[in-house]
Amino acid sequence: MATATLAGGCFWCLIKPFDQWDGVNEIISGYSNGDEPDPTYAQVSTGETGHVEAVQIDFDENTMSYRALLEIFFKTFDPTDIGGQFGDRGPQYMPAIFYHDENQHEIALQVIKELDEAKIFSASINTPVLPYKNFYKAEEEHQDFYKKNTGHYNAFYKGSGRQGFVENVWGEK
Template sequence: MSKALFAGGCFWCMVEPFEEMDGIQKVISGYTGGHVPNPTYEQVKTQTTGHTEAVYIEYDESKVRFEDLLELYWQQTDPTDAMGQFMDRGESYRPVIFYYDNEQKEKAVRSKHLLEDSGRYTESIVTTIEPANRFYPAEEEHQQFYKKNPRRYAEEKQQRKAWADSRVGSE
């Protein structure tokens, strides 16, 4: 199994799109990049641990390529917003593509350049590309949130869409 690690705002909304992709074996919500060992959701929400909410993905490279994961990632985030995603604000919600090796780094950089060159966004692409750090799985209630709390998840998705639509209209 290969692995990937992405941050793109609230991890609740990042799981379903990846889980639905063929070749994905596992998607885990959690935290990475901070200075507090074994952080809790309540700690990370305070924006004082240095952690970013992220999704850890295990996938079968014979069925899905890292480039495919990157393409889906760009569709889930606002790559022009460095300090949050949609209505989720703060460092713990910043957009990051983490890499586990030089090949992933090169593919992420290439993908970011392609997005920049596409003209799809009028603002600069600020998503960072960083080495993967220790990943801490979130508490069980945050795993597969979209299945456990479908109404709340639908509200989150709708709020993200409304936020995104309002940003596009203001450019």
């Protein structure tokens, strides 16, 4: 088992894209790399804790590679926008890859380089690759939100601009 910690705006929208793949064992919504111990959603929402909304993915490296996870990840958000994602603005919504070891660090930098060279996005990728510091599980209502609150999730996914961006850049929902 291995762990990946990824941030791409609202954590609600980062569960569903990974939930369908063999080798992905668990996806947890939470808060990563900040200074406040065991933060709440209300605290992180202020943008003052240093935490970003993120997901932590436990995966079987024999079935799903870290590179494959990153390739899925980059199809879920706008990696050129460091100021937040779509309707969610502020440091708590910035995208980031939090690497757990040097191998993850090197793979992340390589994937970013390849995507930039392919000119998929209208600007250069601006998603930081940072050392993993911490991760705190979010409140239960934020876990598997797309399953628990399908209507709200679908409206948010579309209304925030995320769905349109993903469809426009990748041709998929």
